[in-house]
Amino acid sequence: MTRMTMSEAIVAAVADEMAADPSVYLIGQDIGVFGGPMQSAKGLWEAFGAQGRVIDAPISEAAMVGTAVGAAMAGSRPIVDLMFAEFLALTMTPLALEGASVAFRTRGQVTVPLVVRAKCGVGPHRGHAESCVGMLMSFPGLKVAMPTTPQDAYSLMRSAIRDANPVVVLEHMSLLHGARAEVDPELVIPLGAAAVRRDGTDLTVVASGLMVQRALRAAAELAKEGVEAEVVDLRSVAPLDVGLARASAERTGALIVVEESWPGSGPAAALCAGLLDTPLGRTGFPVRLLQPPATPVPFAASLETAFVPSVADIAHAARTLRSTMRGTVTA
Amino acid sequence: MTTELALWQAMVEARAFDQAMCRHNGHWHEARGEEAVFVGAYADLGPDDVVAPHFRGTCAVALQRGTSPETLAAGVFGTRGSDSGGHWRGDICPTPGPRSIGMFSGSLGTSVSYATGAALHLARTSPGAVAVCSFGDGTANSGIVAESLNLAAMLALPIVYVCQDNQYATSLPSAVALAGERVSDRARALGIVATDIDGNDVLAVREAVGQAVARSRAGAGPSFVHALTYRMGGHYMNDPETYRTPEEVAAWAERDPIARLQQLLVGHGVLDPAEAEAHSAATHARLEAIVAEAKERDDEEITPTVSAFAEDVRPELRSAS
DSSP states (O other), rough: OOOOOOOOOOHHHHHHHHHTTTTTTEEETOOOOTTSGGGTTHHHHHHHHTTTTTEEEOOOOOHHHHHHHHHHHHTTTEEEEEEGGGGGGHHHHHIIIIGGGHHTTTTTSOOOOEEEEESSOOOSSSSSSOOOHHHTSSSTEEEEEESSHHHHOOOOOOOHHSSSOOOOEEETOOOOOOOOOEEEETTOOOTTOOOOEOOOOSSEEEETHHHHHHHHHHHHHHTTTTOOOEEESSSSETTTTTHHHHHHHHHHOOOOOOOOSSSSHHHHHHHHHTTTTTSSSSOSSSSEEEOOSSOOOOOSHHHHHHSSOHHHHHHHHHHHHHHHHHHHOOO | OOHHHHHHHHHHHHHHHHHHHHHHOOOOOOTTTTTTHHHHHHHTTTTSSSEOOSSTTHHHHHHHHOHHHHHHHHHHHOTTTTTTTTOOOOOSSSSOBTTOOSSSSSSHHHHHHHHHHHHHHHHOOTTTTOOEEEEEEGGGGHHHHHHHHHHHHEEESSSSEEEOOEEETTTEHHHHHHHHHHHHOOHHHHOOOEEEEEEOOHHHHHHHHHHHHHHHHOOOOEEEEEEEOOOOOOOTTOOOOSSOOHHHHHHTTTHHHHHHHHHOOOOOOOEEEEEEEEHHHHHHHHHHHHHHHHTTTTOOOOOOOOOOOHHOOOOOOSSOO
16 A cells, blocks of 8 residues: 555556556657656656657657557557647547447457546646547547546556556546545456445535545535535546446435536536436436536636636535425425 | 469459449449559568558458458448458458458548557567558548658658559549659658559569568668559549549550559460460459359348447456456
C-alpha cells in the first residue's frame, strides 16, 4: 500500500503493466525527458525509454491513434497519451468509427487492445476543458472510464490496459493532483462497474468525474438539514452501470443525475434511456438532470464557473426535487 | 522469388475474379488495368510480413496469399461463408488478421496509419519483417497519410508505401489533385527513399518494391514507390465517366499489364500463345462459375451478433484481470 495522487496512481499502473507485459508501449506528445504534460508520464522515460517503449510523438493525433490501432491489431498493447480530451475529436475515425468496430466486424478474429489517456474537464488550465464524453459514448465497442480516486485510477487503468477493446481513460484535471490516498495494487476494479460513495436514504445523486466530489460536498450540506443523499460514482460511462444506479434510486425514491458533460448525448442521457428500458417504460421514481447548457465551455472564469454544476446547484436541485415530491404526494 | 510465369498467372486470376464480379455485383469497384501494381508489390512477401493493400486490388492480394476465391466471393456478397460471417464488407476487407489489414469503414487513409502501426509492432517484436502498404492517388492527399509517413521516417519503421496512382480519385484527375511535380517528392521531403516507376510493368513493380523491402528488412527504414497506372473501368459500376475521353482510355488499353507480360513471356519462349489463351479462358470460366455460385448463397441464415465488445463476440477474450 502506497499513498498516491490520482496522477501518480495512473503512472504507477502504466509502469506496473509495462513491467509485466512487454507488448505494452506508450506514445504521446512530450512524454520523453519532459515527463508528460502535467507529469502524466513521470519516470516512465527513465524506466522504459531505452527499450523504445516510450515514444515521444509529434503533433499527429490521428496517426498516434491510427498507428496504435494498427499495432494493437498486430499484437501490441499500446497506450496513447493524448494530452487533452478535446484532441479526441481529431482521432475519431481510427479510434471509434473503425478501431472500436474491428472485433465485431471480424467476429473477434482481430481485436484492438488499446488505451487512450486524455485529461479532461475544467481545471487549472485556462482552456482544454471540452471532454467530448458524449461523442465517445456514441460508438459501439468503445469503453470509457473516468476514475475519481487514486485507487480507482490505478485499478481502472490496469483493467483498461488488459482489456481486449479500445478504452479511453478520462483523467479529470481538477482531480489528478488532488489529495493522496492509499492504493492497493492487488485490488481489481472491472470496467463498467459504478460504486456507491456515500450511503443515503432520501435521494440518489449519480455523477461522474469532478461532479462526484461536488455531489459528496452537497450531500454533506444536505445532511445538516436532515436529508441523507446517496452518491453513486459511475467510474465508467461505457459500459454504463445502469443496474447500480437503478437499485440505488429505487431504494431512495428519487434520482438526480449531475454531469459536467454537455446535455443531449452523454452519461445522463444514456442513463435515462437505460432506466426507461423496463417492461412498462417508466422508472417508478422521479429523475432530474443537472447539466451545463448546450454551449461550448465559455472562457471567462466567472462564465466557466457558472457553466459547470456547483455544490450549491446540486444541493438546490435536491431540495427542489424533495419539495416537489412532497407537493405531489399531498396534492 | 515468384517466377515471371507465376506473376502472369496471378494477374490473370486477379482479372478473372474482378471481371466476374463486374458481371455479378453492381457494387463492385473494378480494378482492371492496375493488376501489375498490386500483384507485383505483394508477390514476394512472407507469412510474417504485414500486407495492407489498397481496396482496389485487395481481393487479388488475398487470392495471391492463399485465400480461396469461394471465401472471397462470399465476402463480397456478404453471405455466411465469408471470412467475417457476413459481419463486414469483403470487397474492401477480405481477410483481416494480425498480418493483413483491410478497411474498417469507407474512410480512406486510416489503413495507412494501421500499416504504419503494424510496422512499429514488427520493429519491436520481429526484426526483419516488413509491412507493405498501398493506397491510391486520392488517398495520398489525406492528412493521416502525411502524419503516418512522418512517424515512419522519424522512427525508421520497416514499411514500404506504394502509391497506386490510377490517375483518378473517383472523378478528380491526380494531375489536378496532386499539387507539386511528383507525389513521391512528399516522401523525399521527409528523407524517405522514393522511386517513380511504370505501374503497368509488373516486373518493374516487383523490382522496386523488392529493393525497398530489402532495405526495410536490413533496418534502413521506410521507402516510397510511386507506381503510375490507369483505372480502365469507372470508379464504380455504371460510372458515367464524364470526366475523361474514350480516346484516353483506349490509349491506356494499349499498355495492358497482362498483355505486356504475356508478350514478353511468349518472346522468351516461357509461354506458348495458345497455352496462354487456354489458361486464361479456363481461369475466367472457373472464377465466373465460383462467383455466380456465390451470388446464389444470399438466402443463408446468419446469426446476428448483438454486442460490439470483443469479449461478447469471443468469450475467451474476457479480461484476465
